[in-house]
Amino acid sequence: MTGENPLVERYLAKLDAGLRDLPAAERAEVVSEIRNHIAEATAAGKPIDAVLSALGPAEDLARGYAIELLLNRPAASRDTSRTRRFLALVGLVVIGSIPTLVVVTVLGGVGIAFGAAGIIVFLAGVIATFGWLPDYVTMDVAPWVAVLIGPMLAIAGGASLALLVWYVRFTARLVRRVIPKKTAGVDVRDVMA
Amino acid sequence: MSVTAIADWTSQLRRGVLELCILQLLRREASYGYEIVTRLESLGPLAAGENTVYPLLRRLKTEGLLDTFMQESPAGPPRQYYRLTADGRRRLATLEKEWAAMVTAVERATRTGVES
Numbered sequence: 001m002t003g004e005n006p007l008v009e010r011y012l013a014k015l016d017a018g019l020r021d022l023p024a025a026e027r028a029e030v031v032s033e034i035r036n037h038i039a040e041a042t043a044a045g046k047p048i049d050a051v052l053s054a055l056g057p058a059e060d061l062a063r064g065y066a067i068e069l070l071l072n073r074p075a076a077s078r079d080t081s082r083t084r085r086f087l088a089l090v091g092l093v094v095i096g097s098i099p100t101l102v103v104v105t106v107l108g109g110v111g112i113a114f115g116a117a118g119i120i121v122f123l124a125g126v127i128a129t130f131g132w133l134p135d136y137v138t139m140d141v142a143p144w145v146a147v148l149i150g151p152m153l154a155i156a157g158g159a160s161l162a163l164l165v166w167y168v169r170f171t172a173r174l175v176r177r178v179i180p181k182k183t184a185g186v187d188v189r190d191v192m193a
Numbered sequence: 194m195s196v197t198a199i200a201d202w203t204s205q206l207r208r209g210v211l212e213l214c215i216l217q218l219l220r221r222e223a224s225y226g227y228e229i230v231t232r233l234e235s236l237g238p239l240a241a242g243e244n245t246v247y248p249l250l251r252r253l254k255t256e257g258l259l260d261t262f263m264q265e266s267p268a269g270p271p272r273q274y275y276r277l278t279a280d281g282r283r284r285l286a287t288l289e290k291e292w293a294a295m296v297t298a299v300e301r302a303t304r305t306g307v308e309s
Contacts, residue, residue, distance in 0.1 A: 026251075030247075030251060032273075033226055033247065033251075033273060034247065035270075036225075036226065036227070036269075036270055036272065036273065037226050037227050037230070037243065037247070039269045039270055040225075040226075040227035040266075040269065040272075041227060043268055043269050044227075054242070054243060055242075055243050055244060056242060056243070056244040060244055061243075061244045061247070061248075064244045064245060064247070064248040065247075065248040065251060067248070068248040068249060068251060068252040069248070069251060069252055069255060
């Protein structure tokens with residue numbers, strides 16, 4: 001039959017690629033239906049070129065399926081997916097809120113405190129080097145130790161703030177994945193119009 | 194009205210009516226994709242391309258108006274037959290009523306348009 005025709009295989013491969021937004025099982029059924037159509041039409045005596053051109057470009061056919069199946073999804077499945085998305089969001093908030101509270105408090109506190117302390121200790125060390133600070137302030141710590149430790153504290157503070165920024169970006173990405181962008185649906189409707 | 198505008202209007206009209214025609218076509222007996230396409234082709238202005246009919250068949254199936262079963266064909270691979278479900282029959286009855294009302298309304302509008 002037509003199973004081995006490279007023209008047909010290329011057409012079906014393009015169709016399959018165009019259907020990537022559909023579930024795998026549905027994709028396979030669609031491709032097999034079009035394969036059967038081609039087999040029936042050629043068995044009825046139509047030349048393969050005419051059969052393929054009647055089907056139209058594989059991309060257009062795939063788009064036809066996308067419009068019918070993704071836009072006109074039955075209300076029931078749209079509801080369950082909305083419920084599932086809501087549950088995912090609740091789960092995310094429950095799981096994420098306590099760690100976020102801890103992480104933001106600890107990293108933010110450490111970041112600001114260490115950063116500020118580092119700068120003050122460094123400056124105190126510099127000032128103490130010239131002997132302008134009384135002993136009860138330096139507490140017998142050698143000035144060069146303060147000059148050395150100050151920047152290290154500041155670096156630790158900066159690293160902690162950088163970690164905080166990374167954490168915020170990471171959670172933002174998670175939230176965005178659970179709450180889909182509205183534009184996806186609008187695109188399909190634009191195609192329809 | 195330009196040629197493309199008319200073609201666009203016809204295709205939109207057909208898109209809406211096609212669902213009714215496919216359900217009607219399957220009212221008495223089950224049929225498979227290729228047969229449905231060729232029977233629609235013989236209906237002149239209704240002749241919708243394969244790239245409209247197949248996606249529509251698929252959607253009617255996901256909506257539960259049609260279901261499918263496989264049957265051996267005398268030659269070639271087994272055929273996937275479509276048949277009406279109970280929901281499909283109900284939808285067909287509703288669409289037929291809607292269609293009749295639509296035709297009456299359009300005819301009346303056309304007639305009064307001509308008379309005035």
